[in-house]
Amino acid sequence: MNLTEAARYLGISARTLRLAVERGELEADHPLADGPWVFRRSVLDTPTAAALVARVQCRHPQPAIPTSQQGTLGFSNLSRT
Numbered sequence: 001m002n003l004t005e006a007a008r009y010l011g012i013s014a015r016t017l018r019l020a021v022e023r024g025e026l027e028a029d030h031p032l033a034d035g036p037w038v039f040r041r042s043v044l045d046t047p048t049a050a051a052l053v054a055r056v057q058c059r060h061p062q063p064a065i066p067t068s069q070q071g072t073l074g075f076s077n078l079s080r081t
Helices: 003-010 014-022 047-057
Strands: none
Touching (some): 003 047
């Protein structure tokens, strides 16, 4: 499978999958520098791949600063002309 197909198979984004491969979390072939990544289904069916998917799916995006502590831009002070 290529990168897009493998990402769709796992239910994650292609970018997330590519980054995981570049970090060495999953195995894939990249035979040509400008060519596609090639994934084996057997690698995508491993517990390691399942752990990657679980980790991605359980993320809850949090703002860097809680909303209650964020400042305002003060647009209400602008004059209307």
